[in-house]
Amino acid sequence: MPRKYPIEKTRNIGIIAHIDAGKTTVSERVLFYTGVSHKIGEVHEGDTVMDWMEQERERGITITSAATTAFWTPTYVTRTHADINADQRGKEYEHCINLIDTPGHIDFTVEVKRSLRVLDGAVVVFDGVAGVEPQSETNWHYADEYKVPRICFINKLDRMGASFERSFASIRERLTPLAFRAQLPLGAESDFSGVVDLLRVKAFEFQGEKGERVVEIPIPENMKADAEKYRRELIEAIADNDDVLMEKYLAGEEIPLEDLMRVLRKAVIDNKIIPVFTGSALKNKGVQLVLDAVVDYLPSPLDLPPVKGVNPETSAELFRKADDAEPFTALAFKIANDPYVGSLTYFRNYSGVLKRGSYILNGAKGEQERVGRIVRMHANQREEVEEIYAGEIAAIVGLKNTGTGDTLCAPESPIVLERIIFPEPVIGIRIEPKTKADQEKMGTALHRLADEDPTFRVAGDPETGETIISGMGELHLEIIVDRMKREFGVEANVGRPQVAYKETITTEAEAEGKYIKQSGGRGQYGHCWLRVKPLERGKGFVFENEIKGGIIPNEFIPAVEKGVKEALTRGIIAHYPVVDVEVALYDGSFHEVDSSESAFKIAGSMAFQEAARRAKPVILEPLMKVQVIIAQDFLGEVTGDLNSRRGKIETMTDRANTKVIDAKVPLSDMFGYATALRSLTQGRGSFSMEFNSYEPAPNNIAQLIIEGKKK
Known part of the structure; x- marks a missing residue:
């Protein structure tokens, strides 16, 4: 089946914000205006399309990233080409938008981070009353980390106390000096009625029961001076990015709209300008013009540099561009368990075509799997497809050995893309099944949920044998326990929340680990010297093999590393996991007959524990x-x-x-x-x-x- 939409007319975007800024309400308007849903869902009524989990509808918050595909023809096309019939208009001007609605609650940051890793652009939503809020800053920094081009939407301008100017100032002061007004609001609070488009020098109101008609009106007299002032500011910022435009601007010439839009598009894609739009999603005002901006200013996969990876066999650097003719390369960015079809692996296809029935290689793990079914997702509804092209987002049903952040590629062209790094859990609770029947089911349920969520961990307390679950906050763990009950039928008792402390070292140290056992017959012999040193916060664990001349045979090196890793989980001073440490294996010896993997594992563990004790350990x-x-x-x-x-x-x-x-x-x-x-x-x-x-x-x-x- 040929590609329906050319890649240059594809947009992969996310909607991100602080909790309660109105992201899901914006998404629901997008679905309504693009014709995906025929009724507008409301968060406060618990009937949204994008928030489909029971827990989301009850709490009125977004927990998982819901993905959907929508299609949009810009409003200026429908206004200026009214003589063209809808079918022609659709073919020529319609764009395919893959939309991801992400959570704003800090406990579900993982969803934002993994979505931004695979998106080409973002719409950042702000509350017109509160302006920039803590989670807005966190999400903004994630977008900076992945260099995601973005546009801003100051929402809720109909609310009491809303102020476009105050919210805009908070974006400039707390997030970026590169924000520029692309629109101004008409009125404020209960008098908010529409927007002024500064580039087009036009005002728009949104008429009809659902604000579906975008109607051009004259700019009110009392707004003309502000519109002129801020238009000049925007045009100067645009002209700064193009020498020809700057010459025209300095000469006082009128710059054509197409040139302004072309250069603004490039500046947004290069993260040099961030245009700010405004409206009220709840009152059906402004969302269609944000969709126009997504099409006009956010990148298609072709606008971005080729994705970079390494060959897992040679470690050579590789590049794959967004082209159907390139080898298949994708990143699995989310694993979800669907009650009807089982495991769903969401992936972003960076290059090549994936066909149903083909074999793919997991680049990091070196394992092949067959692709049974491919589905395009609409929130939790599925549309089966035969193939997925470069630049598209979809899900594969039933992959067994794929985790979040794994690279999927063509077996004959192996590649590993950069993995997604997730924050460590900060809070834990003890959990036990209510009945004997729940015991086995609980283990299965917890491990399924841990497969889905890299910031959720399951571990056993080595002293008591109890199960401890850890996550990003109390709400995070509360929802995990709730999902266990609803989706897996497992009832559990939970303890009080506990802080997830860690341990680390503060200086370099060395130590010897020697494990020798002789008890008749073949003995055990493992001997190694380790050097430990502290790493920067957040760097995790690094193991270096500095053995030369075969003083420890290669087959025993992984056993030493395994022993160290096991010792890391046991801690040094208070049984908390050890983090941010580099361990180098630099000396040792072996016995031709008695040496074994298990002996070197024990020696590695002993050497690490002693070296760590000498390295002035502290609790974090x-x-x-x-x-x-x-x-x-x-x-x-x-x-x-x-x-x-x-x-x-x-x-x-x-x-x-x-x-x-x-x-x-x-x-x-x-x-x-x-x-x-x-x-x-x-x-x-x-x-x-x-x-x-x-x-x-x-x-x-x-x-x-x-x-x-x-x-």
Whole structure:
């Protein structure tokens, strides 16, 4: 079956924002205006298309990234080519938009990160009252990390207290000086009625019961001066990116709209300009013009550089461009368990064509699998397809050995793309099945859920044998337990949340590990010397083999590494996992007869434990970025309380009639904060919290942790 849409008319975009900025409401309008759904779903009514999990509809938040494919013909085409029939218009101007709606709650950051890794562009949604919020900053930094071109949409301009200018200023101050107004709002709060398009010098209102008619109106007299001022600012920024345009601009010539749009498109793709649009998705105002901007300014797969990887056999650098004729190369960015079809592997196809029934290679694992069925996803509905082309997003049903971040490729052209790095879990709870019948099912359920979510971990407590599950926050784990019950029929009792402490070393050290056992017959002999040194925070574990001249045979080297890895999980001073350490194997010896893998594994473990003990180990605790919003009257009590929780206050700013406090506070001191804040502010305060970093715990706190008195 030939490609329906040329690759230059394909857009892979995500909608990202802080919780409650209105992402899902924007997505639902997109689905309605593009004809994917014939009814607008509302978050507050629990009937949205993109939020399809029961937990999402109950809580009114997005938990997983829902993917869907929609088609869009820009509104200026339908307005200016009314004489062309719809079929012709569709063929010539319609674009295919693969849309991913991501969560805003910090506990589900993994969904945002893995989506941004495979997207070509993003629409960043802001609340017109609150402006930039903590999760907006986190998501923005992820988008910077992956160099994702983006446009902004200041939403909720109909709300009391909304201000386009204040929200725009917060984007400029806290996120980027490259933001420029592409639109201005007509009116504010309950009088908000439409937008002024600064490039086209036109105003638009949205008429009809669902705002489906985009109607051009004259720019009101009282807005002409502002429109002219901000249009000049935008055009100057655009002209800065093109010498010919700059000459025309300086000469005072009128620059044609097509030239402005062409250069603005290139500047957005190069992350040199971020245009800001506005509207109210709930009131059906502005979303169609954002879709126009997605088509006009965000990149197609062809606009971006070829994807880079390495040959797993030779380590040579490889490049694959977005072309159907190139070898098949894709990244698996999400694993989901569907109750009807089983395991679904979502993938982004970077190059080549994937056909149903073909064989693919997992580049990292070196294993081949057959592609049984390919589906294009619409939230949780599936459309079966025969093939997927370069630049498209789809899912494969039933892959057995593929994990998040694995590269899928043509067996004859192996490649491994850069993996997605996920944050470490910061909170854990003990969990036990309610009945004997739940015991076995619980293990299966937890491991299925862990396959889906790289920030969710399952481990056994070596001392008590209890199961401990860890994640990014209390809500994250609450939803995991809820899904176990609903999807797998497993009832479980859970303990109190506990902080996921880690251990690390602070200096270099060396140690010997020698395991010799003689008890009649063949003995055991393993002997190695290890050097350990600390790594930067977040770098994990690195193993270096410095053995020369075969003093330890090659077949025993992996056994030493395995022994070290096992010792890492057991900890040094308080049984917490050891992180951010480099281990080098540099010396040792072996016995022709008695040496074995198991002996070298034990020797590796012994050497690491001794070296780590000498390397001044410390306990690391998670530090959280906390934002508290309160009335001015409660400032003293709230800051005093944060200080008592070992918090460091970084900034205090004014927002409308409230005070916004930004602080860093250890997670262990934040349990029960919601109740404390309610009591301190008579129920008039709110806060949000996200993981910031792991930092060494002060000595007195570390001692309490070691003694088990601090959870």
